[in-house]
Amino acid sequence: MPGKLTNDIGTIVIDDHVLASIAGASAMECYGLVGMAAKSAAGGLVELLKREHSSKGVKVTTENDEITIELFVIVEFGTRISVVANNIIEKVKYNIEHLTGMNVKKVNINVQGVRVQK
Numbered sequence: 001m002p003g004k005l006t007n008d009i010g011t012i013v014i015d016d017h018v019l020a021s022i023a024g025a026s027a028m029e030c031y032g033l034v035g036m037a038a039k040s041a042a043g044g045l046v047e048l049l050k051r052e053h054s055s056k057g058v059k060v061t062t063e064n065d066e067i068t069i070e071l072f073v074i075v076e077f078g079t080r081i082s083v084v085a086n087n088i089i090e091k092v093k094y095n096i097e098h099l100t101g102m103n104v105k106k107v108n109i110n111v112q113g114v115r116v117q118k
Contacts, residue, residue: 002014002015002016002062003016003019003062003065003067003100003102004065005065005100005101005102014100014102016060016061016062017055019060019062019067019069019096019100020055020058020059020060021055022095022096022099022100023055023058023060023069023071023092023095023096023107024036024055024057024058024071026088026091026092026094026095026096027058027071027073027088027091027092029091030084030087030088030091031079031084031087032075032076032079032080032083032084032087033073033074033075033076033084033088034048034073034074034075034076034115035048035057035073035074036048036055036056036057036058036071036072036073036074037057037072037073037074037112037113038056038057038072048074048115057071057072057073058070058071058072059072062102065102065103066102066103066104066105067096067102067103067104067105068104068105068106068107068108069092069096069104069106069107069108070107070108070110071088071092071107071108071109071110072110072112073088073109073110073111073112074111074112074113074114074115075111075113075114075115076114076115076116077114077115077116081111081114085109085111088107088109089107089109092104092107093107
């Protein structure tokens, strides 16, 4: 269900794909993140997504003008996963709220893998 903002003048509808694109781009800016991940249907294999397809590693749910975001990520080997996850959560929450004016209820990080970055 897309996000809705209502004011005196009218209603603004923001599609979940737009929110996913903002969340994916925001996450990619964070240190320690190799990229977004997409699970394939065959055997639960994890695929590293290219930057232009990073929104496929994001699941957005909108209920009662509150957004829940789930990110599927691959982190860099040698970084602290908790620190990277907290940075992603703060960055995504801030950017979504700042750009759309909607409230972010929750940001969930699902670490799908760890990779050595060269």
